[in-house]
Amino acid sequence: MPASAAGAQGRARGSAIGPYTVLRELDDEPSGIPVPERRFIGRSADGDRTVLIGVPLPGADSGRFLAEAADSRYLLGPWSSPAAEVAAAGDDPWHARPYAPVLPLPAALTVHGGPLPERTVRALGAALVETLVIGHGQGLAHAGVSPAAVLLAADGPRLTCFGSVRAAAGDGTPRSGLPGLESGSLPPEQATGGRPHPAGDVYALGATLAYAATGHTVPERDELPAALRSVVTACLSREPAARPRPAELLDLLTADGPPAPASGPPHSATLPDADGGPAGRAAALLAPGWLPGRIIAALARQSAGLLAADLPVPPAPQD
Known part of the structure; x- marks a missing residue:
C-alpha cells in the first residue's frame, strides 16, 4: 500500500491529532495537484474550538516542518494564515490555526x-x-x-x-x-x-x-x-x-x-x-x-455540515 494511502487510513474521522479530533480531511477533491502537507478540520474535546490542522507528509523532515510552522507565526497581513498552535517538542508534529470555511x-x-x-x-x-x-x-x-x-x-x-x-x-x-x-x-x-x-x-x-x-x-x-x-x-x-x-x-x-x-x-x-x-x-x-x-455555496455547505457534526467518539482502549 502506498505511504499516502496508509496515512489517509491513519487519519480517519475520529482519530486524534494533538488535542483535536479529526472531523474530515480538507483536501478531499481529486485535482492531481500535490499538497505540501496533510490538512484536516478538527475539533477540541470540549467542542469549543474548531481548527484547521496540518501534519507533514510521509517522509518529510518533522523538525523542519515544526520550525517552519513556528516561523509562520510571525507573518502579518489579513491574507496570511499563520499557525496559531504548534506541537510540543517530542510529540508527533502538527500545527493548527482557527477554522474558517475554506x-x-x-x-x-x-x-x-x-x-x-x-x-x-x-x-x-x-x-x-x-x-x-x-x-x-x-x-x-x-x-x-x-x-x-x-x-x-x-x-x-x-x-x-x-x-x-x-x-x-x-x-x-x-x-x-x-x-x-x-x-x-x-x-x-x-x-x-x-x-x-x-x-x-x-x-x-x-x-x-x-x-x-x-x-x-x-x-x-x-x-x-x-x-x-x-x-x-x-x-x-x-x-x-x-x-x-x-x-x-x-x-x-x-x-x-x-x-x-x-x-x-x-x-x-x-x-x-x-x-x-x-x-x-x-x-x-x-x-x-x-x-x-x-x-460560495460550497463554503456554506462545508460550514453547515461542520456545525451539525457530532464529535466522533474515540474507540475504547484495548485491554
Missing part, C-alpha cells in the same frame, strides 16, 4: 467546473501580492506558494504552507521531484537547490495565478486570458531579475486603465498602515461577488 484552490476549480473568472484571479493575485510584500518587508521569503497553499474564503484568500520548499530539502539540495512539491510552481533557481528568495515567490505566484486562470501551472501562453497574459508570463520568467517587483505586480493586477510603468516606484499602499493594519488595495477587489456562486 476551499483549497484546486478544490475551488473542481467545484466551479473549470478555471476561475478574470475578476476572481485578479482579486486573488492582489491579495497574495500584498501578503508577500508584507512578508518580504519582514525579511521572509514564503518559499511555498503553490495552488494547494492557497485557501479561498468568502472574504478573501489565505496563504498557507509557509516554507514548504525549505522543509522539503536543505539548501543546496536539488528539490525537483520531492513529495508535496508542485513542479510548475517551483522557481527554476530553487529546483536546483538555490536558496529561497523573494523573486522566487513572484515566480510561484505567477504559476498559481496561471493555475487559477487555466487549470495549469505551466500553460501555453495563448491559454491565458488576454488581460492577464503579460503579467503572468512576466512572473514566470526563468531569470529572477526579469520578474516584476511585487509592488509593480500589484499595480498591474489592480489597474482599471493602462498598467503603471514597470519602472515606477513601489506603491506605498502595499505596506502596513500606521496602526499596523493593511493599507492595501486588494480589499476593493474582494467586494461581494469576487467568488463565483458555486464556490
